[in-house]
Amino acid sequence: MASLPNKNNQSLLQAIEETVSRFRDKVAINCPIAGDVTFAQFAAMSDVIARELHASGVAKGHRVVIFARRSAAVIVSMHAAVSLGATYIPVAHNMPDHRLKGVIQDCEPTLLICDSHTIDMAQAYGLSRNIPILELEVGEGVIAPTDPVSASDKIPDSEASGDSAFYILYTSGSTGHPKGVIVTHENVSDYVGWAIDYFGVTENDTILSTAPFYFDMSTFDIYVALASGAELVIASDRDCVFPKLLLGKIAAKNITVWKAVSSLFAHVAKISTFSTTPLPTLRILVFSGERLPTRYLVDWMNTVPEACYYNAYGPTEATGISTCYRIDGIPDIDEVIPIGKPCTKKEIMLFRDDEPVCARNEPGEIVIGGAGIAKGYWRDDAKTSRSFVVRIGSTTFDNPVYKTGDLGYVNENGNHVFLSRMDRQVKHQGYRIELDDVETALRNIESISDAAVICKVDRQLTELVAFYECDSSIDQSEVRATLMSRLPVYMIPKLLKNVSALPRSERGKIDYNALKSMQD
Amino acid sequence: MTEEEIKTEIKSFLAENIGNTSLEDEDDLFESGLVNSLFAMELVSFVEKNFKIRVADKDLNLDNFKTISTISGLIQRISV
Numbered sequence: 001m002a003s004l005p006n007k008n009n010q011s012l013l014q015a016i017e018e019t020v021s022r023f024r025d026k027v028a029i030n031c032p033i034a035g036d037v038t039f040a041q042f043a044a045m046s047d048v049i050a051r052e053l054h055a056s057g058v059a060k061g062h063r064v065v066i067f068a069r070r071s072a073a074v075i076v077s078m079h080a081a082v083s084l085g086a087t088y089i090p091v092a093h094n095m096p097d098h099r100l101k102g103v104i105q106d107c108e109p110t111l112l113i114c115d116s117h118t119i120d121m122a123q124a125y126g127l128s129r130n131i132p133i134l135e136l137e138v139g140e141g142v143i144a145p146t147d148p149v150s151a152s153d154k155i156p157d158s159e160a161s162g163d164s165a166f167y168i169l170y171t172s173g174s175t176g177h178p179k180g181v182i183v184t185h186e187n188v189s190d191y192v193g194w195a196i197d198y199f200g201v202t203e204n205d206t207i208l209s210t211a212p213f214y215f216d217m218s219t220f221d222i223y224v225a226l227a228s229g230a231e232l233v234i235a236s237d238r239d240c241v242f243p244k245l246l247l248g249k250i251a252a253k254n255i256t257v258w259k260a261v262s263s264l265f266a267h268v269a270k271i272s273t274f275s276t277t278p279l280p281t282l283r284i285l286v287f288s289g290e291r292l293p294t295r296y297l298v299d300w301m302n303t304v305p306e307a308c309y310y311n312a313y314g315p316t317e318a319t320g321i322s323t324c325y326r327i328d329g330i331p332d333i334d335e336v337i338p339i340g341k342p343c344t345k346k347e348i349m350l351f352r353d354d355e356p357v358c359a360r361n362e363p364g365e366i367v368i369g370g371a372g373i374a375k376g377y378w379r380d381d382a383k384t385s386r387s388f389v390v391r392i393g394s395t396t397f398d399n400p401v402y403k404t405g406d407l408g409y410v411n412e413n414g415n416h417v418f419l420s421r422m423d424r425q426v427k428h429q430g431y432r433i434e435l436d437d438v439e440t441a442l443r444n445i446e447s448i449s450d451a452a453v454i455c456k457v458d459r460q461l462t463e464l465v466a467f468y469e470c471d472s473s474i475d476q477s478e479v480r481a482t483l484m485s486r487l488p489v490y491m492i493p494k495l496l497k498n499v500s501a502l503p504r505s506e507r508g509k510i511d512y513n514a515l516k517s518m519q520d
Numbered sequence: 521m522t523e524e525e526i527k528t529e530i531k532s533f534l535a536e537n538i539g540n541t542s543l544e545d546e547d548d549l550f551e552s553g554l555v556n557s558l559f560a561m562e563l564v565s566f567v568e569k570n571f572k573i574r575v576a577d578k579d580l581n582l583d584n585f586k587t588i589s590t591i592s593g594l595i596q597r598i599s600v
Contacts, residue, residue, distance in 0.1 A: 244564075244577065245577060272568070494559070
């Protein structure tokens with residue numbers, strides 16, 4: 001059974017139950033829409049929604065898609081679903097019609113949870129024809145079903161087993177179809193237990209949440225807070241768009257812990273008032289989700305010298321953080337920050353040509369084993385068996401290990417260093433994007449005959465640039481509009497360039513190196 | 521600086537950064553997917569540096585940055 005350290009071998013849900021009883025009147029979540037939600041209110045709201053889910057036919061082993069704005073209602077809904085032994089699938093509140101339908105079709109949920117904002121979109125998309133919808137009213141102090149049916153007064157005791165699915169998160173897939181990563185109760189319990197212990201998080205901490213809830217990054221924020229008794233402060237969309245407001249929020253709410261994508265730390269550091277805003281309460285800053293732009297880390301370390309800085313690495317498939325590195329001393333701005341050593345109960349191995357790499361500084365594919373390895377991809381045995389393996393060459397493992405497709409090496413201090421992807425997947429603003437996925441969307445536009453997308457790096461930050469050939473004249477804004485209807489916003493290239501012919505090798509393959517020199 | 525001059529500078533900034541030269545004054549940059557929300561921040565620093573003004577917190581709102589017209593309106597309001 002999954003356990004949290006120092007918590008008497010509790011599962012995550014048991015640990016949350018305990019914090020709820022210990023910290024009843026303490027604020028659990030500060031939300032831009034619902035305001036302050038105490039632990040007692042959180043439990044009560046979750047209970048009402050769980051009864052409603054139960055009355056709507058959601059049972060152990062079922063799936064529930066949560067399609068709502070960034071608010072405490074999403075977290076309450078997640079908790080309600082897992083407390084019934086069901087699995088939740090959070091999706092973006094602005095997810096395009098096409099992609100949302102694809103996810104619903106793929107995971108066959110029993111119910112769709114919406115808020116008053118997304119319910120209109122769900123209606124416009126015509127989703128109510130395919131699936132029952134539970135609408136939640138979300139306002140100051142209120143998170144509740146808008147139109148409660150017949151809340152049953154007794155819900156069955158349905159604590160799920162450790163290996164049952166806690167959530168499914170969809171990530172970009174190279175064929176143009178997102179794939180769902182199945183993460184279990186045990187995976188999340190192990191991760192959260194490790195994180196509370198490693199970062200020493202207690203009820204005196206205040207954690208800032210900036211990551212979208214459909215993103216693995218937010219697992220840390222939500223459950224480390226709920227299981228430790230810390231307060232979770234949800235930044236609004238507006239805060240995340242304007243880092244100056246985010247900086248104000250960190251100061252006003254006395255934030256102590258913040259884990260975010262490295263590019264968001266970079267954007268905050270770029271603001272003119274950054275170096276003069278006092279942020280004395282920040283004690284733990286975890287850069288993660290993508291390559292760390294060292295120059296901005298240095299800005300942070302100069303501005304908030306008292307805080308501890310970490311570089312964390314870990315794919316969704318291995319749940320949250322797999323390796324972590326504590327940054328001691330201010331580095332040079334062009335230094336590459338290691339991703340560190342494996343977390344407790346995790347193992348990192350490097351393989352090249354099916355053989356383990358033993359020598360220091362020698363690159364190989366990063367393979368993760370031990371706690372946190374997800375169950376695989378939802379209903380995709382072929383992809384699952386390619387990435388979750390029990391054997392590499394002549395090496396056999398007791399349990400499946402995850403082949404990340406990332407290249408790395410171990411430096412002379414025994415720390416891992418991330419080098420690059422082995423395929424065409426990139427990390428942009430912390431999101432995993434298969435460039436092939438974006439190219440497929442472009443090629444599916446009728447007048448576009450071929451397309452190529454690259455990820456360029458400008459001052460240590462990434463940008464997507466697309467090049468396309470078209471038969472007839474198609475307006476660039478039309479291309480954008482079509483992409484918008486098919487892809488999440490973060491996958492839309494910043495620059496679209498219409499070219500008469502894409503550069504190709506002699507064998508007719510797109511020459512990506514030539515494209516890189518064409519980008520300016 | 522006249523309204524037209526302000527709009528011309530905004531347009532050339534957008535052309536440089538998103539490669540779109542056929543933008544109308546009323547085109548919604550965010551709704552149309554022309555830029556993502558992180559670009560709003562670049563817009564803020566462009567506006568502050570280029571027009572030598574300071575955008576107050578209350579004006580940090582996507583509505584003020586959604587079209588060439590609203591950006592220009594914001595600059596004129598602050599510059600007065």
